[in-house]
Amino acid sequence: MTTTPEKAAQETDLVTVTIDGVQVSVPKDTLVIRAAEQVGVQIPRFCDHPLLAPVGACRQCLVDVPDAGNGRGFPKPQASCTLPVADGMVVSTQLTSEVADKAQQGVMEFLLINHPLDCPVCDKGGECPLQNQAMSNGRGESRFTDSGAGGIKRTFPKPINLSPQILLDRERCIVCQRCTRFAAEIAGDPFIELVERGAQQQIGIAENAPFLSYFGGNVIQICPVGALTSESYRFRSRPFDLVSTPSVAEHDACGSAIRVDHRRGKVMRRLAGNDPEVNEEWITDKDRFAFTYATAPDRITYPQVRDRVEDGGDGALRPASWPEAFAVAARGLAAAGAIGVLPGGRVTAEDAFAYSSFARVALGTNDVDFRARPLSAEETSFLAARVVLGAPQVGGVSYADLEAASTVVLAGLEPEDEAGMVFLRLRKAVKAGARVVAVAPFSTRGLRKLGGELVATAPGGEATALDALTGLDERSVVLVGERLATSPGALSAAARLADGAGARLAWVPRRAGDRGAIEAGCLPNLLPGGRPVADASARVDAAATWGVDGVPETPGRDADAIVAAAVAGELGGLVVGGVDPDDTADPAAFRAALDAASFVVALELRETDVTRAADVVFPVAPVSDKAGTFVTWEGRVRPFEAVFSNPASLPDLRILAGIAEELGRPLGFRTVQEVRARMAEMGPWDGARATHEPVAAAPAAPAAASEGLLLATWKQLVDNGSMQDGDDFYRSTGRTPVVRVTRTVYDAVGPVVTLTGDRGSVSLPAEIADLPEGVAWVPANSFGNGVLADLASPGSRVTVKGVEA
Amino acid sequence: MADTLTPVLTDDWDAEQSWKLATYESRGGYQALTKALGMAQDDIITAVKDSGLRGRGGAGFPTGMKWSFIPQDNPKPKYLVVNADESEPGTCKDIPLMMASPHTLVEGVIISSYAIRANHAFIYIRGEVAHVIRRVQAAVAEAYAAGHLGKDIHGSGYDLDVVVHAGAGAYICGEETALLEGLEGRRGQPRLRPPFPAVAGLYASPTVINNVESIASVPSIVKNGAAWFAGMGTEKSKGFGIFSLSGHVTRPGQYEAPLGITLRELIELAGGIREGHSLKFWTPGGSSTPLLTDAHLDEPLDFEGMAGVGTMLGTRAIQLFDETTCVVRAVLRWTEFYKHESCGKCTPCREGTWWLVQTLAALEKGQGSESDLDLLLDQCDNILGRSFCALGDGATSPITSSIKFFRDEYLAHLTHGGCPFDPAASTLFPSLSSTAVGAQA
Numbered sequence A: 001m002t003t004t005p006e007k008a009a010q011e012t013d014l015v016t017v018t019i020d021g022v023q024v025s026v027p028k029d030t031l032v033i034r035a036a037e038q039v040g041v042q043i044p045r046f047c048d049h050p051l052l053a054p055v056g057a058c059r060q061c062l063v064d065v066p067d068a069g070n071g072r073g074f075p076k077p078q079a080s081c082t083l084p085v086a087d088g089m090v091v092s093t094q095l096t097s098e099v100a101d102k103a104q105q106g107v108m109e110f111l112l113i114n115h116p117l118d119c120p121v122c123d124k125g126g127e128c129p130l131q132n133q134a135m136s137n138g139r140g141e142s143r144f145t146d147s148g149a150g151g152i153k154r155t156f157p158k159p160i161n162l163s164p165q166i167l168l169d170r171e172r173c174i175v176c177q178r179c180t181r182f183a184a185e186i187a188g189d190p191f192i193e194l195v196e197r198g199a200q201q202q203i204g205i206a207e208n209a210p211f212l213s214y215f216g217g218n219v220i221q222i223c224p225v226g227a228l229t230s231e232s233y234r235f236r237s238r239p240f241d242l243v244s245t246p247s248v249a250e251h252d253a254c255g256s257a258i259r260v261d262h263r264r265g266k267v268m269r270r271l272a273g274n275d276p277e278v279n280e281e282w283i284t285d286k287d288r289f290a291f292t293y294a295t296a297p298d299r300i301t302y303p304q305v306r307d308r309v310e311d312g313g314d315g316a317l318r319p320a321s322w323p324e325a326f327a328v329a330a331r332g333l334a335a336a337g338a339i340g341v342l343p344g345g346r347v348t349a350e351d352a353f354a355y356s357s358f359a360r361v362a363l364g365t366n367d368v369d370f371r372a373r374p375l376s377a378e379e380t381s382f383l384a385a386r387v388v389l390g391a392p393q394v395g396g397v398s399y400a401d402l403e404a405a406s407t408v409v410l411a412g413l414e415p416e417d418e419a420g421m422v423f424l425r426l427r428k429a430v431k432a433g434a435r436v437v438a439v440a441p442f443s444t445r446g447l448r449k450l451g452g453e454l455v456a457t458a459p460g461g462e463a464t465a466l467d468a469l470t471g472l473d474e475r476s477v478v479l480v481g482e483r484l485a486t487s488p489g490a491l492s493a494a495a496r497l498a499d500g501a502g503a504r505l506a507w508v509p510r511r512a513g514d515r516g517a518i519e520a521g522c523l524p525n526l527l528p529g530g531r532p533v534a535d536a537s538a539r540v541d542a543a544a545t546w547g548v549d550g551v552p553e554t555p556g557r558d559a560d561a562i563v564a565a566a567v568a569g570e571l572g573g574l575v576v577g578g579v580d581p582d583d584t585a586d587p588a589a590f591r592a593a594l595d596a597a598s599f600v601v602a603l604e605l606r607e608t609d610v611t612r613a614a615d616v617v618f619p620v621a622p623v624s625d626k627a628g629t630f631v632t633w634e635g636r637v638r639p640f641e642a643v644f645s646n647p648a649s650l651p652d653l654r655i656l657a658g659i660a661e662e663l664g665r666p667l668g669f670r671t672v673q674e675v676r677a678r679m680a681e682m683g684p685w686d687g688a689r690a691t692h693e694p695v696a697a698a699p700a701a702p703a704a705a706s707e708g709l710l711l712a713t714w715k716q717l718v719d720n721g722s723m724q725d726g727d728d729f730y731r732s733t734g735r736t737p738v739v740r741v742t743r744t745v746y747d748a749v750g751p752v753v754t755l756t757g758d759r760g761s762v763s764l765p766a767e768i769a770d771l772p773e774g775v776a777w778v779p780a781n782s783f784g785n786g787v788l789a790d791l792a793s794p795g796s797r798v799t800v801k802g803v804e805a
Numbered sequence B: 001m002a003d004t005l006t007p008v009l010t011d012d013w014d015a016e017q018s019w020k021l022a023t024y025e026s027r028g029g030y031q032a033l034t035k036a037l038g039m040a041q042d043d044i045i046t047a048v049k050d051s052g053l054r055g056r057g058g059a060g061f062p063t064g065m066k067w068s069f070i071p072q073d074n075p076k077p078k079y080l081v082v083n084a085d086e087s088e089p090g091t092c093k094d095i096p097l098m099m100a101s102p103h104t105l106v107e108g109v110i111i112s113s114y115a116i117r118a119n120h121a122f123i124y125i126r127g128e129v130a131h132v133i134r135r136v137q138a139a140v141a142e143a144y145a146a147g148h149l150g151k152d153i154h155g156s157g158y159d160l161d162v163v164v165h166a167g168a169g170a171y172i173c174g175e176e177t178a179l180l181e182g183l184e185g186r187r188g189q190p191r192l193r194p195p196f197p198a199v200a201g202l203y204a205s206p207t208v209i210n211n212v213e214s215i216a217s218v219p220s221i222v223k224n225g226a227a228w229f230a231g232m233g234t235e236k237s238k239g240f241g242i243f244s245l246s247g248h249v250t251r252p253g254q255y256e257a258p259l260g261i262t263l264r265e266l267i268e269l270a271g272g273i274r275e276g277h278s279l280k281f282w283t284p285g286g287s288s289t290p291l292l293t294d295a296h297l298d299e300p301l302d303f304e305g306m307a308g309v310g311t312m313l314g315t316r317a318i319q320l321f322d323e324t325t326c327v328v329r330a331v332l333r334w335t336e337f338y339k340h341e342s343c344g345k346c347t348p349c350r351e352g353t354w355w356l357v358q359t360l361a362a363l364e365k366g367q368g369s370e371s372d373l374d375l376l377l378d379q380c381d382n383i384l385g386r387s388f389c390a391l392g393d394g395a396t397s398p399i400t401s402s403i404k405f406f407r408d409e410y411l412a413h414l415t416h417g418g419c420p421f422d423p424a425a426s427t428l429f430p431s432l433s434s435t436a437v438g439a440q441a
Helices: A032-038 A098-113 A129-137 A178-187 A217-222 A285-289 A322-336 A349-362 A377-387 A399-403 A420-431 A445-449 A462-467 A482-486 A490-501 A514-519 A536-546 A559-567 A587-596 A609-613 A652-663 A672-682 A728-732 A743-749 B021-026 B031-037 B041-051 B063-068 B094-100 B102-116 B130-145 B176-183 B212-224 B226-230 B263-269 B303-308 B327-341 B347-364 B371-383 B390-416 B434-440
Strands: A014-019 A022-027 A062-067 A090-092 A166-168 A193-195 A202-204 A228-230 A243-248 A257-263 A266-272 A304-306 A317-319 A339-342 A407-411 A435-440 A453-456 A477-481 A504-508 A573-576 A599-604 A616-619 A628-631 A637-640 A709-714 A739-741 A752-757 A760-768 A775-779 A797-802 B078-084 B118-125 B161-166 B207-211 B240-247 B253-258 B279-283 B317-322
Touching: A014 A032, A022 A032, A032 A062, A032 A090, A062 A098, A098 A129, A098 B347, A098 B371, A166 A217, A178 A217, A178 A420, A217 A228, A217 A266, A217 A285, A243 A637, A266 A285, A285 A728, A304 A322, A322 A573, A322 A599, A322 A616, A322 A652, A339 A349, A339 A559, A349 A514, A349 A536, A349 A573, A349 A628, A349 A652, A349 A672, A377 A482, A377 A490, A377 A504, A377 A514, A399 A420, A399 A477, A407 A462, A407 A490, A420 A435, A435 A445, A435 A462, A462 A490, A477 A482, A477 A490, A482 A490, A490 A504, A514 A628, A536 A672, A559 A587, A573 A587, A587 A609, A599 A609, A599 A652, A709 A752, A739 A743, A739 A752, A743 A760, A743 A797, B021 B102, B021 B130, B031 B102, B031 B212, B041 B063, B041 B102, B041 B212, B041 B226, B063 B102, B063 B207, B078 B094, B078 B102, B078 B176, B078 B212, B094 B102, B094 B130, B094 B212, B102 B118, B102 B130, B102 B161, B102 B207, B102 B212, B118 B130, B118 B176, B130 B161, B176 B207, B207 B212, B212 B226, B212 B240, B240 B263, B253 B263, B263 B317, B279 B327, B279 B390, B327 B347, B327 B390, B347 B371, B347 B390, B371 B390
Parallel strands: A014 A090, A339 A573, A407 A435, A407 A477, A435 A453, A477 A504, A573 A599, A599 A616, A709 A775, A739 A760, B078 B118, B078 B207, B118 B161, B240 B317
Antiparallel strands: A014 A022, A062 A090, A166 A228, A193 A202, A243 A257, A257 A266, A304 A317, A304 A616, A628 A637, A709 A797, A739 A775, A752 A760, A752 A797, B240 B253, B279 B317
């Protein structure tokens, strides 16, 4: 059952209606069904959904209206889900009107005549609006089976696939159209539609056009019967066997509220939570279905230490106790000399604070950087000056601001792939009249669904394109993605664009922990709370809270420099959190750094190239096993509690605290609660902020002179990311990897092409897109080990040739 | 009695090649257009209002008032849509009209569009009648060639384009908002109202939707004056209309007469009920209008008269059934039609018609019990006024009215253990002889 949040309304906009004898004042245009909720009357409903346009199809919510506000009543019962209130209106629901009650019971009886009574084996049984409302607002016994010669139900062969993941049981469907309306109105993927008519009316897909939507799983959740199920969850459990724990999704920086349903220590499914300010009632399919990575067979469950050959061992990792692992790690790090810390972008804010503290307090270095992806010094400066400490409560851009924006500029950001809830808000914004402009290589499906304008831009040309944009005002928002770091001058240009027009600027990263890591100071130039390393008073302030004499004065190395320094022998040790070498700017260099470093400590969930190279491996808790906080792209704090209590599963912060204690430089915390207290104690920096030094755009690359095509790339929502491992049905809903090229190139080289860069080659089908000449696009992590490992660096040149069929 | 007829729309039907522009013009066709183009647009609307013309599609809404609802200050284009999706069981007036005299409709479209300031008009014709679609298309082409359509019609400065659109075979598309959906290329299901089509209809623009016969009546009103039209018919149901007699009648066909004529007069005009038989029951305006019996022969066939006896004038599709007809069987066939044509959008109509057919079919076979009659009435009560549009309401009309007049006949099926009637006796052709059966072998 869904209800809308109460919204503060202006006094002048209120109208007063009487529902079942109770007067209530509600905003003008409120639907009667919502007004009734305000007085505590629940009118049964199926097609009605507060986030979808009214349709009035199921007729379950009929009420009697003896006075429409003009002294006259409606002669027939009215659907309360389509009837707006009017001043003086009198409504009698099923509670006070026999007409309404009989109408509702009649509709319920009709709904049930063709509905199979398979509740005992139906996944929805126990949480089914049809089942529940049939009990509350229906007849006890059906007259259908005893009528005439005995009622015969309409049947369908069952079930059919709408997509590789979503199944439709047509017999159970009451054709309320919630799913089709969601697909058309919210997601913009109208690949399911009503077909046939009368009792044969059903939800269908076109031939060879499955319901492939990044948001498709939501239709399962809003289905008021058991007609839509997922391959992943179908027949797995009953709702009344599940324990539900609210949480926050870990797959992107959107901070979606989710509900984790688990049984006997195992997550069975995840659902969207209801948070009107963030994700409303929707989540991406990644947030819904990608959770089995935490129970993958290669999950690390105990600490391991390497018996080094030079110490007389066999050079292999062996299981170790926690105390031994702490001691070995501390000893190794102490002996290794200078250490770099790479926490990765998947950390909770508390874990990020621990990494930040560990680097400064235990290791005495500013060589810490959460960024496990291509980055730049310009970005480092931009994050410290323009991103950290921004939040809705201090005037930062929020989801609501997107919805109310006049123009939204997207640069280095493909919201449908990289920030699903931003995409859905932009859909709403566009419906309300907003204009979307994308500085991007081509018109993506997402951009088309936003009715957006493309400023076709080759990699590296973003700064110039942003400088040329006009038409922004103070209700405009410039959204920049993390990919903009790789385009010199682009972040500077975005800031210049926003500042020049009085518009607002927000940075939308991909990973859930990115923003929290910035706030926690996991950057070489920032201490926790936005304290600039370069600011002496900020350093003193942080050191005081940490209880240490001081922190290093000079900004440290960024992630690329840490890798380079390790390769060069300037850094002897590395502490690596959740970093996949293939995500980094130079995967080969990262692996070389792991080899070159004399001592590597890995904190990981599952086996990776880092754990295989590490000297000590600590298993860390997945998000389901720990409390934590993600900070959304807006800067909104999204704390969550642990789903499971698993004493063998320790968060990164506990491990770092253990090593620090062995080093003799304790961090002053061991638990999430203690870190939260320490973070609150340190608080946000109220002194001068770091300043951003604008960087000039790179000179335009001579187009024709250079060989090959400039490579544009980003990660699609559904791809080979390791946190999506384990649900093949979900993965099958991803988009087929293709190379996008211009028509000229396509005509020259044909339907299947091989791209070759300085790191390898890939052969994929080609599709034509409205790219600028001289540019090709591939998905970043949908083939092999990904673009960075197997092809080339984004923005570099690749050659293209046709593949013979 | 022949002077009871008032052939206006049907006047040309017996002319040689009546559907040709030349024939139409030779008999005074398109003179009303010339007159209309010389009139102020609002004066045409006023004339139609003053004539008292009420919608001929069944509901009887005053046509002139509908036109005046179009907000002329709305900057969007205005549209005229002609509802020619004639699909109601028994209804057969628009299709012969378009077949015999398509230019009457085309002239009406031009005058009506001019009055409401529409530069685009659409004629949505039921898809099954391909021959009629072709004929109207040909008429429109002729009108273009003659300068009655297109740019700057006859130097008036007025532009009009007419599109003849073929439906795809759904009864629901006769519902005006479902028709608009279909015209826009979408699935034909009724729209939520408000907004009403006059404000946001076709392509969300102000739209007038009228029945073929309503629009076809407009040229005669313009030509002869509102008073001429209002001089016919009854006080509140003015003018003439086509009465379509079908079934057990000697000369079935179209009888154009003033509203308010009685069935007794119409049957006389049609040569009486089938020889040797007597009237048992009839529908005044298609199967969606509650049926009447021989007790209602002298009721005036106008909107008020029919409402007074608990039914509706509807489309004046008078289906006549004599005493050989089993009312249960007739009602079951109609109900099967509604089940087949229910669009599926709303629960009561979609599921209700599914169930009604099963209950009725059992009764016809003598299965079930007397309580099923009450159940049928309760099902109807749960559909009538609970459905999204009038299709569901219409589905209940034959059932409730037939049980009202012929409850005993329903019960006879139960006591008889099946239908007590000989179905062959009600047919209008000689019953199949053994030789005919033998010939197939």
